[in-house]
Amino acid sequence: xxxxxxxxxxxxxxxxxxxxxxxxxxxxxxxxxxxxxxxxxxxxxxxxxxxxxxxxxxxxxxxxxxxxxxxxxxxxxxxxxxxxxxxxxxxxxxxxxxxxxxxxxxxxxxxxxxxxxxxxxxxxxxxxxxxxxxxxxxxxxxxxxxxxxxxxxxxxxxxxxxxxxxxxxxxxxxxxxxxxxxxxxxxxxxxxxxxxxxxxxxxxxxxxxxxxxxxxxxxxxxxxxxxxxxxxxxxxxxxxxxxxxxxxxxxxxxxxxxxxxxxxxxxxxxxxxxxxxxxxxxxxxxxxxxxxxxxxxxxxxxxxxxxxxxxxxxxxxxxxxxxxxxxxxxxxxxxxxxxxxxxxxxxxxxxxxxx
Numbered sequence: 001x002x003x004x005x006x007x008x009x010x011x012x013x014x015x016x017x018x019x020x021x022x023x024x025x026x027x028x029x030x031x032x033x034x035x036x037x038x039x040x041x042x043x044x045x046x047x048x049x050x051x052x053x054x055x056x057x058x059x060x061x062x063x064x065x066x067x068x069x070x071x072x073x074x075x076x077x078x079x080x081x082x083x084x085x086x087x088x089x090x091x092x093x094x095x096x097x098x099x100x101x102x103x104x105x106x107x108x109x110x111x112x113x114x115x116x117x118x119x120x121x122x123x124x125x126x127x128x129x130x131x132x133x134x135x136x137x138x139x140x141x142x143x144x145x146x147x148x149x150x151x152x153x154x155x156x157x158x159x160x161x162x163x164x165x166x167x168x169x170x171x172x173x174x175x176x177x178x179x180x181x182x183x184x185x186x187x188x189x190x191x192x193x194x195x196x197x198x199x200x201x202x203x204x205x206x207x208x209x210x211x212x213x214x215x216x217x218x219x220x221x222x223x224x225x226x227x228x229x230x231x232x233x234x235x236x237x238x239x240x241x242x243x244x245x246x247x248x249x250x251x252x253x254x255x256x257x258x259x260x261x262x263x264x265x266x267x268x269x270x271x272x273x274x275x276x277x278x279x280x281x282x283x284x285x286x287x288x289x290x291x292x293x294x295x296x297x298x299x300x301x302x303x304x305x306x307x308x309x310x311x312x313x314x315x316x317x318x319x320x321x322x323x324x325x326x327x328x329x330x331x332x333x334x335x336x337x338x339x340x341x342x343x344x345x346x347x348x349x350x351x352x353x354x355x
Contacts, residue, residue: 009064010052014045016067021045083135093122101184105160108152112145115170115177147175164190164273190273213252220245291346298343307340309347316340 015022021041034042052060087093095114100106106114113120116137123137125145131138151157156169163185170177224241227234301307305316317340321333 009060010049013052013063013067014049016071017048018045083137086131086135086137088118088123088128088137090122093119095119095178095181097178097181097184101163101181101188103163105162106166107159108148108157108161109145111161111166112141112148114181115144115175116141117178144175147173210252210255213248213255216248217245220248294339294343295346297339298347301340301343302347309344 011022018041020038021044052063055063083089095118097114100110100114100120103110107120109125110120112125113123116123123141125141128135128138128141132142148157151169151173152159157166161169167177167182167185169175220241224238224245227237227241230237298307298309301316301320302309305320307316317337318333320340321331321336324331324336
């Protein structure tokens, strides 16, 4: 079996101080193969090597320990610099929480990246898994991804999970999420409700009610059995027991009906919240697009027809309508005047004078 070379403290110190002087060349006529700079570096290395050999063992060991500490510190600094320079640690890799809060769903990897405050486009698993042995961020990402993947396997999450559902799961599992992201989702009017927990609580309540009913039913059945033996002697007692049994059945039906009603209310509420969130997002987007279109119309009227925003009525109105008709897009003058008036409200300048 091959043996590993033993550590040579002197050569370690020489290589650290004079790396250019530690050359591996054939022993025969090696000096003739060195450049002047290499010979100078080699001479310095040889001189330092001789000085080290003259030192006591304790002093030599102290120098080795000090140099190893310096080398370790350099390695730590390099690791920090390398981590800082990676794409997911650049300033532009920070997640825009308001944007991602509007997404209809998050994938598993998007949710993990957002939980660490990163834009998912800069922190993909395909890239990070290659850094799992060297990057602290990649290690943390891998650990959180493992938890999410296990939750997906058990049906708690899916490949495409709505933000409110994922945040509810994260809150239940103490899975850290940025406060800004939670606030951004809540600001859209989306209720972060753990429907799974509510369902499980309702199911537990129903199961307990069923157990109690079963116990009471068994007790009454036993009582019926006992009293059936004396049916001939006490018909009144039998009628009372039968009525009690009917009440139990009615109670069971009422409990089950209440459960079904609560589940239906929960499902209806989910539909209302999702519809409200979609309507809010669509209305907000339509207003922004219309304002942008009006600014564009106003800008073209100023630049192309010499429109002055501060004037009340404009001679350019008919000119624009005529040009549109010649282009095969006829629009009447009143319509042109209406949209120019709206566009002026969005252009910079003084209030237009009124005739």
